[in-house]
Amino acid sequence: MNDLNNFYKSSPGDDTALLLYAASEYNADMRWLGSVSVPDPFIALVVKGKSIAVVNPLEYGRVVREGRFDKVIAERPLRETLAKRLSKSIESIKAIDIIAHLLREQGLRKVRVADDFPAALAFALGQKKIRIETAGNNGLFPQRLVKSEAEQAAIRKGNSASAAGMKAAETLLRESVIRKGMLYHGGRKLTSERVRFAIELACLEKDAVSSHVIVAGGRQACDPHCVGSGPLRANELIIIDIFPRLRASGYHGDMTRTFLRGSASDAQRAMVAAVRKAQQSALKVLQAGQTGAAVHAAAADVFTRGGWQTQAIEGGYEGFIHSTGHGLGLEVHEAPTLRPGSDEPLPVGAVVTVEPGLYYPHIGGARIEDVACVQKDGCQLLSRYHYRWEIRDA
Numbered sequence: 001m002n003d004l005n006n007f008y009k010s011s012p013g014d015d016t017a018l019l020l021y022a023a024s025e026y027n028a029d030m031r032w033l034g035s036v037s038v039p040d041p042f043i044a045l046v047v048k049g050k051s052i053a054v055v056n057p058l059e060y061g062r063v064v065r066e067g068r069f070d071k072v073i074a075e076r077p078l079r080e081t082l083a084k085r086l087s088k089s090i091e092s093i094k095a096i097d098i099i100a101h102l103l104r105e106q107g108l109r110k111v112r113v114a115d116d117f118p119a120a121l122a123f124a125l126g127q128k129k130i131r132i133e134t135a136g137n138n139g140l141f142p143q144r145l146v147k148s149e150a151e152q153a154a155i156r157k158g159n160s161a162s163a164a165g166m167k168a169a170e171t172l173l174r175e176s177v178i179r180k181g182m183l184y185h186g187g188r189k190l191t192s193e194r195v196r197f198a199i200e201l202a203c204l205e206k207d208a209v210s211s212h213v214i215v216a217g218g219r220q221a222c223d224p225h226c227v228g229s230g231p232l233r234a235n236e237l238i239i240i241d242i243f244p245r246l247r248a249s250g251y252h253g254d255m256t257r258t259f260l261r262g263s264a265s266d267a268q269r270a271m272v273a274a275v276r277k278a279q280q281s282a283l284k285v286l287q288a289g290q291t292g293a294a295v296h297a298a299a300a301d302v303f304t305r306g307g308w309q310t311q312a313i314e315g316g317y318e319g320f321i322h323s324t325g326h327g328l329g330l331e332v333h334e335a336p337t338l339r340p341g342s343d344e345p346l347p348v349g350a351v352v353t354v355e356p357g358l359y360y361p362h363i364g365g366a367r368i369e370d371v372a373c374v375q376k377d378g379c380q381l382l383s384r385y386h387y388r389w390e391i392r393d394a
Helices: 028-034 057-066 075-086 095-106 119-127 149-175 192-204 218-222 266-285 292-305
Strands: 017-022 042-047 050-055 071-074 110-113 131-134 177-179 182-185 214-217 237-242 255-261 311-313 316-318 325-327 334-338 351-354 357-360 364-367 370-375 378-381
Touching: 017 028, 017 095, 028 042, 028 050, 042 095, 050 057, 050 075, 050 095, 057 071, 057 075, 071 075, 075 095, 095 119, 119 131, 149 182, 149 192, 149 237, 149 255, 149 351, 149 370, 192 214, 192 237, 214 218, 218 237, 218 357, 218 364, 237 266, 237 364, 255 266, 255 364, 266 292, 266 351, 266 357, 266 364, 266 370, 292 325, 292 334, 292 351, 316 357, 334 351
Parallel strands: 017 110, 050 071, 110 131
Antiparallel strands: 017 042, 042 050, 177 182, 214 237, 237 255, 311 316, 325 334, 325 351, 351 370, 357 364, 370 378
């Protein structure tokens, strides 16, 4: 995102370079640093607060125009120079040769890398006597935790795609008819796959790609990451979780709602009400200075006081079996987390999901998720969709 140029580049010190080797299409750190999508791995360094990228001829002009690296080097001429210097063929010049050359130019022999840095390249660095350290839990760019106004706007846009997908799903459910306990639409059984396709199409129309959409009903909904498959049934809770990625910026939205087509039981109504109350309780606690653990505790306390137990059962667990939320941005799951043990105070500008849920095989699964930006005195929702979940016949 070129409008994030006011973000400073991170450097651990004058004697150490940050080193990345990844495709920015898939690696959030590289995408954040360069603000440009490249499908193949390339080299980037951050030295004394300045960023350097080495890219192939296919990408050079576009990275210069669209990216925000301080310096962009064309890979081919550099390979030719190194081939002559090392008396090698151009084809034999590897990424490690280029990295060693760039570090030598800067007078450095030490790099810091992300925990997912390629192992083979790390081994090659060691053979070149280049010292290597990993960034650890805080990551290469801890400042990614705080989202700028432009990033918040991108996430809000991602959630508008989520809402469009949710509307498409709800429309199918509302238009469906019930026959012998099954949902039908257009004369055919309504399946998770058909609803998922409608969601994906709605997100594409918002210039977002939505992969692995969850449309899970009945027992399937009791496995929080089950994407769902097969026919959908009447009178069963259906969890729909949509987390699209904007094609232009790479930022995500994330939203979950629970629906039921038909008539809910008293137990289902009580469970959905408890989930919504837990979410509201967590949102009330969410503000700068609070910890992720405290936000999670607020949601969990609602369930505990309501008698919704979490326990092991045959084949797994039931109840509140996951954290209350996670950070959202260039990754669907990033720092910070809202769970027990998350004891770091939340900063202003952190963006998190708030998504408590309950899962009982004999009742079904229910989860409600919104995205919120942490403020000094509270939080601001970056997602919007209604909470009406029971779809009865008119």
